[in-house]
Ligand SMILES: Nc1ncnc2c1ncn2[C@@H]1O[C@H](COP(=O)(O)OP(=O)(O)OP(=O)(O)O)[C@@H](O)[C@H]1O
């Protein structure tokens with residue numbers, strides 16, 4: 001009886017501990033605490049991120065603003081496991097990111113993250129379908145299957161008819177849609193976009209933002225860097241960075257029934 005009580009209390013303790021861990025991390029897709037990053041500059045170093053705290057919940061649509069050199073891309077690259085921080089903690093989907101070699105980082109990137117860049121970064125000699133299918137190739141998906149899935153995503157971004165076109169036959173907005181389809185094709189948890197509308201005219205920019213909004217409505221966490229106030233205003237939350245420090249973090253009031 002006594003032992004049973006002890007086992008029960010230990011079991012209860014373990015269950016409670018596990019629940020606490022789950023509650024603590026399950027709703028936080030990105031959790032950053034006291035994050036620092038410096039780059040070596042000759043004998044000195046350039047302190048770029050100066051103790052950032054940032055929590056992004058699953059399903060949030062967040063933009064980050066700040067002047068050139070404030071550290072936006074540095075932050076996004078760390079969040080995207082393309083670069084490493086020097087100090088502080090970064091948890092992605094509850095997992096502490098530390099001591100990752102490139103292989104492990106690539107596995108996590110493939111599993112959790114999709115990237116969209118200002119310059120689209122499409123492969124020029126591959127057509128739209130092949131560009132979208134490429135991340136599936138790296139995941140070991142067979143040719144037929146990846147073409148089928150890639151086509152679904154091209155259709156989702158409204159470019160089914162453009163599947164056989166090379167990037168140089170597409171407009172800027174179309175290229176960015178292909179890049180978004182490519183970011184989504186592996187079904188990531190988070191889409192990271194570094195100035196996705198930076199190379200687009202105003203109306204094309206808004207249609208790309210509409211697409212990101214739709215993706216977010218389906219439950220995707222979206223984290224986007226922008227220079228433009230009206231682009232940031234289309235997201236649900238704006239984080240402002242000045243000289244490597246977060247100076248404000250506010251909801252835009254866009255989300256109606258959060
Ligand atoms: N790999 C690197 N090596 C050395 N310095 C770097 C490196 N990457 C960025 N920096 C420096 O860190 C600072 C922040 O750069 P970052 O690219 O994060 O700025 P940003 O806010 O994205 O600016 P922009 O709006 O111009 O893209 C800049 O002073 C930049 O020169």
Ligand SMILES: [Mg+2]
Pocket residue numbers: 072073074194
């Ligand atoms: Mg940048």
